[in-house]
Amino acid sequence: GGHTAVSLFYVSHKIYAGKPGLAGLPATFGDENACETLELFCEDPVLGLKVTLLYTAFSDVDVITRSVRIENDGEMLYLTKALSFSMDMDNRDFTLLTMHGSWARERMLEHRKVKKGFMGVESVRGESSHQEHPFMALAAGNADQSQGEVYGMHFVYSGNFIGQVELGQFDTVRVGMGIHPENFCWKLEKGDSFQTPEVVLVYSDTGYDGMTHQFHELYRNHLIRSEYKDKKRPILINNWEATYFDFNTEKLLSIAKKAAELGIEMLVMDDGWFGHRNDDSTSLGDWYVNEEKLNGGLKHLVDEVNKLGLKFGIWFEPEMISPDSKLYEAHPDWAIQIPGRKPVKGRNQLLLDFSRKEVVDAVYEQMCQVLDQGNIEYVKWDMNRNMTEIGSPAWPAKKQKEVAHRYMLGLYKILENLTSNFPNILFESCSGGGGRFDGGMLYYMPQTWTSDDTDAIERLKIQEGTSLVYPTSAMGSHVSAVPNHQVHRMTPLNTRGVVAMAGSFGYELDITKMTDEEKEEVKSQVELYKNIRSTVQFGDLYRLKSAFNSNEVAWMNLSKDGKKAVVSYVKKYAEPNVIPGRLKVKALNEEALYEVIETGEVFGGDELMYIGLEIGELTGDYQAKSWTLRKID
Numbered sequence: 001g002g003h004t005a006v007s008l009f010y011v012s013h014k015i016y017a018g019k020p021g022l023a024g025l026p027a028t029f030g031d032e033n034a035c036e037t038l039e040l041f042c043e044d045p046v047l048g049l050k051v052t053l054l055y056t057a058f059s060d061v062d063v064i065t066r067s068v069r070i071e072n073d074g075e076m077l078y079l080t081k082a083l084s085f086s087m088d089m090d091n092r093d094f095t096l097l098t099m100h101g102s103w104a105r106e107r108m109l110e111h112r113k114v115k116k117g118f119m120g121v122e123s124v125r126g127e128s129s130h131q132e133h134p135f136m137a138l139a140a141g142n143a144d145q146s147q148g149e150v151y152g153m154h155f156v157y158s159g160n161f162i163g164q165v166e167l168g169q170f171d172t173v174r175v176g177m178g179i180h181p182e183n184f185c186w187k188l189e190k191g192d193s194f195q196t197p198e199v200v201l202v203y204s205d206t207g208y209d210g211m212t213h214q215f216h217e218l219y220r221n222h223l224i225r226s227e228y229k230d231k232k233r234p235i236l237i238n239n240w241e242a243t244y245f246d247f248n249t250e251k252l253l254s255i256a257k258k259a260a261e262l263g264i265e266m267l268v269m270d271d272g273w274f275g276h277r278n279d280d281s282t283s284l285g286d287w288y289v290n291e292e293k294l295n296g297g298l299k300h301l302v303d304e305v306n307k308l309g310l311k312f313g314i315w316f317e318p319e320m321i322s323p324d325s326k327l328y329e330a331h332p333d334w335a336i337q338i339p340g341r342k343p344v345k346g347r348n349q350l351l352l353d354f355s356r357k358e359v360v361d362a363v364y365e366q367m368c369q370v371l372d373q374g375n376i377e378y379v380k381w382d383m384n385r386n387m388t389e390i391g392s393p394a395w396p397a398k399k400q401k402e403v404a405h406r407y408m409l410g411l412y413k414i415l416e417n418l419t420s421n422f423p424n425i426l427f428e429s430c431s432g433g434g435g436r437f438d439g440g441m442l443y444y445m446p447q448t449w450t451s452d453d454t455d456a457i458e459r460l461k462i463q464e465g466t467s468l469v470y471p472t473s474a475m476g477s478h479v480s481a482v483p484n485h486q487v488h489r490m491t492p493l494n495t496r497g498v499v500a501m502a503g504s505f506g507y508e509l510d511i512t513k514m515t516d517e518e519k520e521e522v523k524s525q526v527e528l529y530k531n532i533r534s535t536v537q538f539g540d541l542y543r544l545k546s547a548f549n550s551n552e553v554a555w556m557n558l559s560k561d562g563k564k565a566v567v568s569y570v571k572k573y574a575e576p577n578v579i580p581g582r583l584k585v586k587a588l589n590e591e592a593l594y595e596v597i598e599t600g601e602v603f604g605g606d607e608l609m610y611i612g613l614e615i616g617e618l619t620g621d622y623q624a625k626s627w628t629l630r631k632i633d
């Protein structure tokens with residue numbers, strides 16, 4: 001009818017234990033003991049629009065989730081903006097923390113004072129993106145890493161988003177987050193409904209560390225569904241930076257053999273095993289094995305890798321189609337495109353139109369056929385271009401602005417099917433590194449490749465930013481070769497190990513080309529990681545020195561029972577004429593004694609927290625050190 005206003009009135013509400021799922025969408029979950037839900041029913045009597053505001057409060061973490069369900073009981077209408085939450089707060093001299101970046105520079109932290117006017121974050125790239133992140137935190141007054149009040153907001157969605165903050169005329173702050181209204185318009189006929197994804201709202205009165213603990217706890221217990229949620233993640237070796245597209249069965253087996261000797265637990269075969277793909281210009285969509293490279297076939301390779309005692313993992317980029325592919329020859333209309341316009345290629349490829357069921361089903365079938373061929377225990381799900389010129393010949397003109405969100409629903413559907421059909425597979429999501437590190441993907445896949453930048457020094461900031469929200473177990477982190485392939489920096493193997501051990505650990509280099517001395521070092525790193533793996537992957541993370549404002553960077557992981565801690569330290573640049581420093585740790589028991597496993601020395605918790613560990617002398621740039629602490633009973 002041309003109306004542009006909505007006015008909602010309270011009708012009724014209900015409160016119950018537990019939390020409902022959100023149809024077709026990833027969302028946090030919890031049983032009757034874990035959380036309580038409020039459904040607030042509202043109505044616009046003029047439009048005949050029914051809106052349910054869903055709030056769930058968790059009992060084991062300071063978290064409320066919020067989403068909105070919209071049902072049209074009146075004349076046809078277009079939904080042009082539907083955020084998942086909006087909240088007004090008193091102005092508390094807030095600082096807004098957001099994350100920004102680019103490919104290979106993901107999740108750089110930005111702090112901005114909240115002043116009059118609009119501020120925020122957004123993506124209209126059809127993915128949560130390398131550039132901005134669906135996360136905002138408001139830190140009150142002088143809150144910092146360890147103290148003060150922080151309100152964190154995170155959108156559980158992998159597509160276009162907006163997060164906005166406004167300090168208004170009466171000195172109150174309005175915050176909101178949801179699907180970006182640009183390029184979004186959803187047609188609701190009478191009887192149709194729309195469910196928004198959810199926003200997670202976290203409260204901490206112990207600064208950013210506290211906020212991180214709430215997010216990590218929530219995501220470990222109430223978002224990640226995989227069987228691997230609480231399982232130790234295997235130490236893997238990935239052949240991407242070792243061989244790029246140039247590999248065959250023999251090469252992979254030679255890497256696997258050396259890896260097995262050094263204690264590594266899984267070989268991951270990356271891009272290039274299918275179609276006739278020898279560079280990035282072909283074959284996406286043709287998910288059948290290239291037997292010229294994998295002579296003997298996939299099953300043979302998997303069996304041989306298993307015989308060496310390693311698990312086997314494989315790479316896919318299921319959302320894509322190369323114009324040079326059999327799939328494109330058969331179905332050129334399956335690519336996202338605006339009819340009549342030549343679609344822009346990114347990395348020589350186009351996006352498949354996941355808003356169409358037949359496309360999603362066809363990709364699913366192809367993947368199942370590959371995964372059924374052998375004992376495949378890990379899948380890396382990659383995605384290497386953004387959405388541009390969004391359009392689909394499958395939908396009428398009035399529904400073209402539904403395509404970006406329908407794409408996400410198609411993506412979530414295939415992930416739902418795959419993860420239920422292959423519950424034993426460990427899935428790792430990836431998007432040109434960390435372009436789609438988000439809560440939506442985490443629901444299906446318990447870990448994400450953090451960044452294509454594997455340089456230890458660059459990773460310090462990337463991992464610190466990522467760790468603000470995502471559990472350590474979710475951050476894929478590998479030791480790569482020097483000179484590093486992204487920044488050409490030389491760093492010691494020890495430093496690369498210490499930094500990669502801050503996440504789900506692995507290697508990404510040609511291990512067969514390492515010297516004997518280096519291989520021995522890798523063996524010790526693998527042994528060390530196996531000893532500290534549970535503490536690192538499932539303990540609490542504390543940031544001791546931030547990569548964003550210091551030459552020294554340090555963090556610690558403390559086991560849940562407080563009995564074990566791993567303290568890690570990196571000094572970026574050497575300084576002349578300084579005395580060896582100390583590193584104060586956090587969260588130990590002041591009264592207890594702790595043994596430093598590496599040296600056998602024993603210190604009081606109070607000594608370690610208020611005087612600190614002796615760092616000792618470090619020579620040269622990019623040096624690192626780590627300590628393992630054991631509480632003495």
Ligand code: DGJ
Nearest residue numbers: 240270271430432433452
């Ligand atoms: C981008 C990923 O982030 C890399 O790790 C690698 O898998 C390449 N794609 C392969 O094309």
